[in-house]
Amino acid sequence: MEQYAIKGGNPLVGEVEIGGAKNAALPILAASVMTDETVYIDNLPDVRDTNVLLKAMQGIGVLEKRTGRHSVTLNAAQISSLVVEDENIKKIRASYYLLGALLGKYRQAEVALPGGCDIGCRAIDQHIKGFKALGAEVWIEHGLIKTRADKLVGSHIYMDCVSVGATINVMMAASMAEGQTTIENAAKEPHVVDLANFLNSMGARIKGAGTDVIRIKGVSRLHGSEYTIIPDQIEAGTFMFAAALTKGDITVKNVIPKHLESISAKLLEIGCEIKESDDAMRVVCSKPLRHTHVKTLPYPGFPTDMQPQITVALGLSTGTSIVTDTIFENRFKYVDELTRMGADIKVEGTTAIINGVGRYTGASLSAPDLRAGAALVVAGLAAEGFTMVDEIHYIARGYEDFHLKLQALGAQIELVNSDREIQKFKLKVG
Numbered sequence: 001m002e003q004y005a006i007k008g009g010n011p012l013v014g015e016v017e018i019g020g021a022k023n024a025a026l027p028i029l030a031a032s033v034m035t036d037e038t039v040y041i042d043n044l045p046d047v048r049d050t051n052v053l054l055k056a057m058q059g060i061g062v063l064e065k066r067t068g069r070h071s072v073t074l075n076a077a078q079i080s081s082l083v084v085e086d087e088n089i090k091k092i093r094a095s096y097y098l099l100g101a102l103l104g105k106y107r108q109a110e111v112a113l114p115g116g117c118d119i120g121c122r123a124i125d126q127h128i129k130g131f132k133a134l135g136a137e138v139w140i141e142h143g144l145i146k147t148r149a150d151k152l153v154g155s156h157i158y159m160d161c162v163s164v165g166a167t168i169n170v171m172m173a174a175s176m177a178e179g180q181t182t183i184e185n186a187a188k189e190p191h192v193v194d195l196a197n198f199l200n201s202m203g204a205r206i207k208g209a210g211t212d213v214i215r216i217k218g219v220s221r222l223h224g225s226e227y228t229i230i231p232d233q234i235e236a237g238t239f240m241f242a243a244a245l246t247k248g249d250i251t252v253k254n255v256i257p258k259h260l261e262s263i264s265a266k267l268l269e270i271g272c273e274i275k276e277s278d279d280a281m282r283v284v285c286s287k288p289l290r291h292t293h294v295k296t297l298p299y300p301g302f303p304t305d306m307q308p309q310i311t312v313a314l315g316l317s318t319g320t321s322i323v324t325d326t327i328f329e330n331r332f333k334y335v336d337e338l339t340r341m342g343a344d345i346k347v348e349g350t351t352a353i354i355n356g357v358g359r360y361t362g363a364s365l366s367a368p369d370l371r372a373g374a375a376l377v378v379a380g381l382a383a384e385g386f387t388m389v390d391e392i393h394y395i396a397r398g399y400e401d402f403h404l405k406l407q408a409l410g411a412q413i414e415l416v417n418s419d420r421e422i423q424k425f426k427l428k429v430g
């Protein structure tokens with residue numbers, strides 16, 4: 001079983017290039033089935049979730065040509081099936097983006113019920129409500145969500161909660177509906193805006209993405225496009241917190257600083273220095289971390305996908321911090337693992353009360369999901385001695401070359417596959 005072997009204690013120093021945003025890439029890939037013309041996508045992250053989605057798209061007849069590690073051309077003129085049942089597709093959340101995309105173009109789709117990280121109840125009622133408001137029937141049968149419409153007609157849809165996935169799905173289907181759709185209480189995340197920009201580059205007529213009211217005038221066809229995906233806000237944030245935890249000095253390059261505002265605000269509060277330029281952020285941390293309080297919120301609030309990373313940092317701070325996750329109710333499962341490193345954290349429902357302990361000691365840990373897995377690795381890099389992290393397949397869902405990028409910053413981390421390799425690593429790093 002692949003694991004990360006880590007020897008902590010080195011400050012991480014240097015520059016790291018941030019890749020394309022996974023959570024933008026997934027809906028953009030799905031939306032490329034909405035045209036018969038060829039689509040070229042650049043800055044595509046080479047991570048497990050995007051690769052699983054691409055394979056499922058090939059399975060329904062999408063022609064894919066990799067033009068480089070981070071670029072692909074896709075052509076969906078010869079779709080052979082509207083049933084997406086690839087064996088791996090149910091493991092990823094974004095499988096359901098093919099519902100909105102195929103429903104919009106073909107008025108019909110069947111997709112295996114989505115999985116994704118086990119971080120809480122991940123309802124899909126708002127997706128279903130949106131599709132129904134556009135005139136589609138939606139039902140669940142034999143593990144598939146099925147949807148069909150004789151015609152899709154624009155509608156006024158109020159989302160009962162702010163949902164990234166539902167906003168994206170409805171936006172895709174509505175782009176090819178007849179007439180105008182208004183989505184109220186829409187999600188404002190950068191990846192929602194990126195998808196809207198991509199759809200507009202294909203001829204869609206979407207206005208207001210990035211605000212809580214999105215207006216879409218349906219069009220009858222979409223055309224090909226060349227598009228570059230935005231940088232990954234969460235990958236960048238994870239490296240910024242790695243600088244904080246290891247008392248390092250890291251510059252994240254190829255980022256959009258505006259997307260990182262809530263993250264840098266918290267880093268400043270806990271005592272880091274930040275230098276911002278047009279497309280880079282430098283985080284320097286030389287003092288003991290201070291405590292603070294955090295509440296995760298939809299964008300532009302502090303992202304739930306950064307909650308484990310800030311919690312592991314606050315675990316090392318002076319004083320008591322309170323972190324509340326208002327988005328997912330089960331996203332503190334990694335706290336038991338962190339306790340093995342000496343953290344003093346009590347979880348009550350969706351709130352963690354963190355008494356900073358000043359130091360972690362290395363331990364054997366298991367990654368419970370993608371972001372928590374990355375946060376535990378960073379905790380290991382800050383800890384005294386050796387840390388092992390297993391179940392790292394979760395991390396590969398959303399971080400490209402995670403350990404290689406960390407190594408380039410001076411981290412002592414290696415991907416190991418056997419006891420022998422672990423012993424070799426221990427001998428090497430001493």
Ligand code: EPZ
Binds near residue numbers: 122124125126327
């Ligand atoms: C997206 O998940 C991301 N996934 C998640 O990133 C991210 O944590 C989440 O948005 C919040 O930012 C992808 O983009 C593939 P939601 P999604 O719909 O779309 C409730 C990562 O680590 N809700 O915005 O599934 C839901 O239960 C992953 O990269 C309903 O009640 O999230 C949750 O409490 C993990 N009904 C809240 O809304 C619905 O129909 C937000 O969920 C839909 C959602």
